[in-house]
Amino acid sequence: MKNRKIEKGVRVAIDIGGTFTDAVAIKPDGEILTAKASTTPKNLTEGVLNAVRDLEIEPQAVTSFIHGTTAGLNALLERRGANVALLTTKGFRDIYEIGRSNRPDMYNARYKRPLPLVQRRNIYEIDERIAADGSLIRPINSAEIRALYQQSLEGNYDAIAVCLLHSYRNSSNEKALKEILIQELPDIHVILSSDVAPEWREYERTSTTVVSAYVAPIVEEYLSNLEDRLKKEGINCPVLVMQSNGGVVSAQVARHLPVQTLLSGPVGGTTAGVAVEKSVKKILEEGLICVDMGGTSFDVSMVVDGAAQIELEASLDGHDLLFPAVAIHTVGAGGGSVAETSSGGLRVGPRSAGAMPGPACYSRGGNEPTVTDANLILGRISTEARLSGDLQLDLMKAKDAVDRVGQEIELEKTALSEGIVRIADSNMANAIRELTVFRGIDPRNYALMAFGGAGPLHAVALAEELEISTVIVPAYAGVLSAWGMLQADYRVDRSISHSGILGDLQDEFIIQTTQMLSTDAQTTLNLGQMPDTQYEEHKAADLRYLGQEYTLTVPIENLNNGWQNELRKRFDDAYMIRFGHCNRDETVEIVNLRVTVTIPNQPISHNRIKNESASNPISYEKSWSGNEWVDTPVYQRDNLKEDDPISGPAMILEPDATTYIPSGWQLQMHNEAHLLITRIDS
């Protein structure tokens, strides 16, 4: 190896999961390498480096290193974040603790809000005020700030979050405050709400700023450490970080916007969906519904018009956040969902047996029947399957567990197993319906992309429930998030609050403002010395009918003559799709201007070793299909041949998942190694 010429241009992506850290690399010739290492929760960097080493590539060859980091999210979920002080406008110390006063768990008399990340004693009031129109009522008094820092702040905190009233409109007081603070406390993070989330509604903005400050030092330390270690390994290229919005930025930018890294890991699957959508576009009607089903939860996201669906607000573990993030809807349904009787009826989930004790068939002490047990009894998981690496499944234990519940409601175990799976499928389908109806989307026009340990098993049944006719089980399903990240575009979002009436907006002002946002975004992208590339710029406006509060984000195609009329029409149309009615005579108000700047990533050209021999089953197993036991061929995914369709029932094995194809459906191997499963027209 030593004397071989190093061929530059290898791209590497790393995704940290709960159990494994996945690595994917693509060489300039299109060859794809994958590796897995155990996740090292105490020091995530170790697992990352182990996975990279397992790829067996020359470090100097790596020219792009993309990372989905869970450092921030873990710190938030495990409450190991920074020690944060919050500064508020005088009179508003309790905005953060009061929140919105609501009780989402409305029939629970003992409902309690999640514990705040900043306790009341660490919240300080500043005597300043901006009015609702942005005018300055009271400026910052520097003597007050100095006194505060001497008495309370100095030495006590890792980060300071600042959220002052109406700063989304006029940030001068927040900026002045920061100026004084960084003179006095140069070493600590000062996070301004006007930087993090310049949008109105003080509680949500405060919460976003606090979360940002809470994770900032952790993300900073993690990324610095990772960069150092990679350098020592000989990987000198800039580290890129996956953001919640589905795009990547340099680690340097990520440090400034740590809150944007929170969903860095989970969005990888949807990013892969974007890549898959491109490669199968020809056969798609509208877009993709991506479902990730694991042991305890079921995540749904969508790819529409070639892009991941983004939402401008998110809630993470009870913390409200204002930032653009890939919309991921989580439902309590998974392989570990427990089936039990209640008042003579049968329930499946949301309670899960989790990984411990897990389904009865795991032989880890669980004796309640789960969805996985039911699938095993029905022969939809091959007895050859080894879950989580080497776990052998115990069919007898599954049968015993199902029988116990069956006796309570007088159902034989096969019928009950089929029922358990049906209820789980229907719950998942309902969740998808609620999500799509809410957005005015008809799922029938979408294809379903399924991944995660249990996704490929249920995908076709879900498609049947939703009247979807195409199911995709993507290539590299075992390392899907990392594979998706390899193909993510560089992306920075910028927004500014701007109120006015559509039709009366001054073109010159809008042009200048969007130009400013765009320049700012480009500068940010360039912080990591990006190679010379073409920027793509997307403008959009958050619009609403006058008097309403929620907005729809509508793309602005251009700012040519008549753009306001054009935008108006598109808003009405979008409103019609989303809500089933619109008001073409009503005044439309603009609330925010948004600019997204992206640098498209180079597309991956796969160089797959193709199987020339016909797809042959490795074995036949009995599976329950259409009310009878049927001999079902079992295939290894690696052995499948293109253009060699397989009709259901059939099972496809791969290391971490089984794809089940019932009768009436047909599998076709796509030329980029995705499994395409379509309904056979009768």
Place this chain on the structure above:
Amino acid sequence: MTKNKENLDIADPITVEVIRNSFSSIAAQMNQNLARSAYTPIIYEMKDCSVAIFDRHAQLVGQSSGLPVFLGTLGPAVEAVIDYFGTADMQPGDIYLLNDSYIVGSHLNDVSVLSPIFLEKQIIGFGASKAHWMDIGAKSPSSATDSTEIYQEGYRLGPTRVFRAGEPVKNIIDFLTRNSRLPKAIWGDLQAQVAACRTGEKEMQKLYKRFGMNIIDSASTKIFEQSEEAERAAIAALPDGTWTAKGNLDSWGPGGDPVIVETKVTIAGEEMHVSLEGSSPQTPGCLNCGLQQTIAGVRLAFKFVIDPQLPVTAGSFKNLHISVPERSVFDAREPAACQHYYPHIGLMIDLFLNALSNAAPDSVIAGQCGDAMNIMFTGKHPTSNELFVSGEATGVGWGAFRGGDGSSAMVTYGGGDLKNFPVEVQEYRFPLRIHEYRLRPNSGGKGRWRGGLGLIRTYEVLSNARLSTWFERTQTPGRGLLGGKNGEPGDVTVTNKENSWKALKCADVPVEAGTMITIATGGGGGFGPAEERTTEAIEEDILQGYTV
């Protein structure tokens, strides 16, 4: 296979569960559509709404509430429309509405909108929603808090057809909008409610096509049985006995007499009986409600204790028996005004939990001041010169319970997911400046576990306006339980250049620019003797500034 398969019209347990979940999901889809497409903030931001679906016998199969106090109030609306029009005269695409307090319960602003759902020319069910309309032509903008007869509270509609076969009935729509100070909002919110009905129709049709009427009927019967069985088992687990709790509201309105509420709870085997005998007669003011609202309130109280997570269906509450004195504040009749339909319901829920603490001390919580603590400003906006109405309900301190301090500054029992008004939105929209919005230290009742804190919010009116307030329960504040102390009652102070006065309840009082109004809401009751509170908890309260 199983004996169930012998009869094709009987749903097996699997199908029952699939259908049960589908009903809940359809209601959830309707609610999402309503909340997102509504015109006024009170619906989409404050969730002052509720949706439900019914089978063709008007039996509730699925519901989704924004406000828990609307639990199950849409059934009577559906029944009233069927009684009035008859199903024979209904057509696909019809929409009906009504708001009569004596039929559907709450105040006239809450308008129930519903549609029959057809499949192949046959009615298979009904979709319904209820939402708060901002102005329905009451004697003062938005609502009249000093009304003495229902005729002053806006238009009162019995069953009314607003869409016929998909087409708006023009003269009715014209009537609704012409008699409102906010016609656009009326039309916008009606359309949102219609959209919710349409979502329900579409999804119910799919479900019935898939399973057929007989299977769904069979499944519904089973679903109702399951709800009933669960609730019977829960009551049977409680000790038998009769317990009474009594309290009073300060007044039925500015200058009015106190209103007595008496709640007697009896448990006998698997049945519960709640009697409100002894409560005040209907009041001469607008603090009253129709019987249906009372029933919904008692059900909510029941739900707080009995199987809170179980979905509500027509099989729920079969073992809950309610007796209400006729022409009382809980069963008002014409011409009683009903604008403030909630204060006595809130007190009743508090007293219910108090009475039940004898049977199940660990399942209940201590008292709260149980009212929405409303404050409203109206006037002409100085820049647009148009009418503005800023109304909001504010949070209160909740009662403590075994194992936990009460929650602070949270909406009352009836409020659920109702959200507060962001300061930045309120200041942007209205000529108001908020000077403080904070927790109210020391307001929670002392106890082994401390009551939650109320809040303080101070407003300055920036131009001449009118003020209406409705603050309650200074005489029966959030009660302590099992030795815990009561929470502090609420307070409202108005201060201008010349003087300062209390305004717990006032209606349409002129306030000139520069006037400051400070509201303080009540704290929750404590639980267990204060002497038993741990030193750490006491020190923590001082450190955080919850007590000073």
